[in-house]
Amino acid sequence: MISASLSPNAERDDVLLALKTLFVPWKWQSGDALLSVRLWFEKRYDAEFVLFSSGRVALFAILKSFDIGDGDEVIIQAFTCVAVPNSVLWAGAAPVYVDIDGTYNIDASDVEKKITKRTKAIVVQHTFGIPANIETISKIAKKHALLVIEDCAHSLGMKTLSGDAAFFSFGRDKVISSVWGGGAVINGKWQMANGKLRQFERNLPHSNNFWIVQQLFHPIAFSLILRLYDVIVGKLLLVLLQKFNLLSIPVFPVEKHGGKPNELFTKFPNALAILTLNQLKKLDRYNKRRGEIANYYAKELGLSIAKEAIYLRFPILVENPEQLIKKAKKRGFLLGNWYHNIIDPAGVDLEKVGYSKGSCPNAENAARHIINLPTRVTLAQAQYVVQQINR
Numbered sequence: 001m002i003s004a005s006l007s008p009n010a011e012r013d014d015v016l017l018a019l020k021t022l023f024v025p026w027k028w029q030s031g032d033a034l035l036s037v038r039l040w041f042e043k044r045y046d047a048e049f050v051l052f053s054s055g056r057v058a059l060f061a062i063l064k065s066f067d068i069g070d071g072d073e074v075i076i077q078a079f080t081c082v083a084v085p086n087s088v089l090w091a092g093a094a095p096v097y098v099d100i101d102g103t104y105n106i107d108a109s110d111v112e113k114k115i116t117k118r119t120k121a122i123v124v125q126h127t128f129g130i131p132a133n134i135e136t137i138s139k140i141a142k143k144h145a146l147l148v149i150e151d152c153a154h155s156l157g158m159k160t161l162s163g164d165a166a167f168f169s170f171g172r173d174k175v176i177s178s179v180w181g182g183g184a185v186i187n188g189k190w191q192m193a194n195g196k197l198r199q200f201e202r203n204l205p206h207s208n209n210f211w212i213v214q215q216l217f218h219p220i221a222f223s224l225i226l227r228l229y230d231v232i233v234g235k236l237l238l239v240l241l242q243k244f245n246l247l248s249i250p251v252f253p254v255e256k257h258g259g260k261p262n263e264l265f266t267k268f269p270n271a272l273a274i275l276t277l278n279q280l281k282k283l284d285r286y287n288k289r290r291g292e293i294a295n296y297y298a299k300e301l302g303l304s305i306a307k308e309a310i311y312l313r314f315p316i317l318v319e320n321p322e323q324l325i326k327k328a329k330k331r332g333f334l335l336g337n338w339y340h341n342i343i344d345p346a347g348v349d350l351e352k353v354g355y356s357k358g359s360c361p362n363a364e365n366a367a368r369h370i371i372n373l374p375t376r377v378t379l380a381q382a383q384y385v386v387q388q389i390n391r
Helices: 012-022 032-045 055-065 083-090 108-114 134-143 191-202 209-231 233-243 253-257 270-280 283-301 321-330 361-369 379-390
Strands: 049-052 073-077 094-098 119-125 147-151 165-169 182-186 313-317 370-374
Touching (some): 032 049, 055 182, 094 108, 119 134, 209 233, 283 379, 321 379
Parallel strands (some): 073 094
Antiparallel strands (some): 049 182, 165 182
């Protein structure tokens, strides 16, 4: 089964590493892998890096480190995951939604219209690994004395950071994957905020061992699920494992209503750092392949390609996304649907997360028509995907 979403990064060595780590519980909480991951990021981005259990916790920690909270506003784009506005809400601030431009990223012309005296920061999301217009946003931010926080959940390895802070995600379908995990970096000029970020992480409790086992089991389970998915057995296995709580879910039910799952607020465990470190060794290879496949899609489908993009997924707009996704599933590949809801996933209470319908028409139109093609695939698989879509 070709998939854009079901553990697309895991290779044979990742599965074997997860299996091996399951049998060394003394390495689950603490160990050398945590330091190695931090050093990798600090060398890459020339700034101190702090690890967290997820990207959303990393964003929350950044906001708290800059004392953003009650009465403040944070500008974010519509056409995003509920994790982003939730982090703002958890900090006590209010998310202010801005429309998107043709790159599926925040529209700089709409940003300035939404700035008020209460605005403290702008979160700049590089959707699908396509670079946002960070230079223009930074000029606007400087004019109004605002912070720029880059959302690099889709763009690890894309380019050097240029904002005041950034956060990353190592989720199950991100650029690299340790199933859960993320991190934060704050520009060195903000010494006090950096100190608060480190202190925030130090005060977090350790993850519980059952949660760690769930994450280690994930790549092992999906190595079987994907092989058997198109013969019903794989689907049945997935349902059973989720029912018996042997696999974790990417979004907690409480998050769909703006709620805060306290079980997420833990230290990043060494067990997942072991998986992360192995994935980081493959980052440049993964991104090179993604770029090659994106160029192939663009050429075959008559679409333009964004410069410097890594294309975590390749987005296209179609008239009948739901029908196309169903047909594709029958023919052996799972298309992605980021963000087929204006604030993903399905079931998010838009009122609770502060979004007003009709306020971001470009984002709403994109959500109605979007599908994502997988890019972590072979050329032969990409050719099959294009052939079937054209049919």
